[in-house]
Amino acid sequence: MEISQFVLASRPLGIPSISNFRLEKTVLNDLNDGEVLLKPWYISVDPYMRGRMNSVKSYAASFEVDKPIKGAIVARIIESKSNSFSSGDIVVGTLPWATYSIEKAETLRKVDTEKVSPGFYLGILGMPGFTAYVGMMDICKPVKGETVVISGAAGAVGIVAGQIAKIQGARVIGIAGSDEKCRSLKEQFGFNEALNYNASKSLRKELAILCPEGVNVYFDNVGGEITGAVVANLDFHARIALCGQISQYNNSKPALEYTILPHLLTRSVMLQGFIVSNYSHRFSEALAQLTKWLNEGKLKYTETIVEGFDNLPEAFLGLFSGKNLGKMVVKVN
Ligand SMILES: NC(=O)c1ccc[n+]([C@@H]2O[C@H](COP(=O)([O-])OP(=O)(O)OC[C@H]3O[C@@H](n4cnc5c(N)ncnc54)[C@H](OP(=O)(O)O)[C@@H]3O)[C@@H](O)[C@H]2O)c1
Numbered sequence: 001m002e003i004s005q006f007v008l009a010s011r012p013l014g015i016p017s018i019s020n021f022r023l024e025k026t027v028l029n030d031l032n033d034g035e036v037l038l039k040p041w042y043i044s045v046d047p048y049m050r051g052r053m054n055s056v057k058s059y060a061a062s063f064e065v066d067k068p069i070k071g072a073i074v075a076r077i078i079e080s081k082s083n084s085f086s087s088g089d090i091v092v093g094t095l096p097w098a099t100y101s102i103e104k105a106e107t108l109r110k111v112d113t114e115k116v117s118p119g120f121y122l123g124i125l126g127m128p129g130f131t132a133y134v135g136m137m138d139i140c141k142p143v144k145g146e147t148v149v150i151s152g153a154a155g156a157v158g159i160v161a162g163q164i165a166k167i168q169g170a171r172v173i174g175i176a177g178s179d180e181k182c183r184s185l186k187e188q189f190g191f192n193e194a195l196n197y198n199a200s201k202s203l204r205k206e207l208a209i210l211c212p213e214g215v216n217v218y219f220d221n222v223g224g225e226i227t228g229a230v231v232a233n234l235d236f237h238a239r240i241a242l243c244g245q246i247s248q249y250n251n252s253k254p255a256l257e258y259t260i261l262p263h264l265l266t267r268s269v270m271l272q273g274f275i276v277s278n279y280s281h282r283f284s285e286a287l288a289q290l291t292k293w294l295n296e297g298k299l300k301y302t303e304t305i306v307e308g309f310d311n312l313p314e315a316f317l318g319l320f321s322g323k324n325l326g327k328m329v330v331k332v333n
Pocket of ligand 1: 047127128131156157158177181222247274275276321322325328
């Protein structure tokens with residue numbers, strides 16, 4: 001069977017471009033016992049994939065040049081030689097960016113797409129949702145009346161992290177890249193305040209006005225100058241969950257962040273970096289709680305859906321210019 005797949009054509013220097021990807025034809029082998037034939041339905045593009053395009057040792061293995069890009073995908077089973085799945089079942093797994101693929105059944109998890117959009121298993125009920133859950137519940141631990149600031153607030157992780165902090169009784173301030181995103185954060189997702197860093201003359205001063213008592217919790221998805229502005233406003237004994245640093249992912253030399261260290265020292269701040277895959281023991285609780293909050297209407301979610309397999313690289317690149325509100329996914333027909 002002939003299929004199309006995206007491979008890594010070259011490693012980017014700085015901001016990645018379409019030319020770092022190549023669409024090519026290949027042929028699938030026959031199905032063996034215990035395997036299934038899959039057709040992708042919703043494909044996730046995630047900021048961490050930028051790191052995998054480099055050839056550096058990290059928590060996630062590098063993509064190999066001339067080999068398929070892989071990521072989280074919700075797919076339909078077309079044919080099954082496994083007792084665990086039947087054709088028509090919808091599953092989630094780590095699959096190649098290919099029009100069809102063959103996988104071992106034990107690497108896949110069946111999902112129910114009757115009540116929620118299939119893409120939610122790549123967002124609020126998938127890795128980004130789990131990230132928001134453990135970052136907020138295990139590291140930040142906001143309590144009633146505290147002030148929580150979230151950067152990258154209008155993205156896949158940030159939208160969930162902010163709402164979880166609200167459920168815990170905190171006052172939540174989001175930072176995002178456009179007035180439209182800030183409006184959505186307040187009107188759709190219940191954030192108390194939202195600041196557009198692209199329109200701000202001084203984020204540090206605007207935060208100081210919004211948080212005269214200081215910031216108790218900072219959930220950082222972005223790093224760089226935005227983090228500098230938040231850290232300058234931290235209260236004593238604040239907690240920081242260092243979740244992402246997307247402002248630095250395309251820099252060959254990351255900015256030195258030592259200017260924030262004296263603030264952390266003098267205000268007795270706890271800063272903890274974390275990688276969600278190290279919290280796999282927490283996933284069943286996270287999935288159950290996120291599903292419950294979603295069903296109760298306490299959590300809301302949204303996705304930016306790019307149509308068409310061929311548009312995968314463009315959707316991925318859009319993450320670095322803020323094209324998404326909520327989770328960026330590609331829908332394949
Ligand atoms: N620690 C973990 O285990 C873990 C797990 C998942 C994700 N993450 C990290 O968490 C962060 C958010 O991930 P996500 O999946 O939720 O992505 P996302 O927020 O849905 O998408 C990326 C967003 O980042 C913002 N952005 C891009 N370039 C920026 C820049 N230079 N400065 C400021 N903001 C910028 C854009 O929004 P604006 O329009 O607001 O700029 C864009 O929409 C990423 O850093 C990711 O690597 C970490």
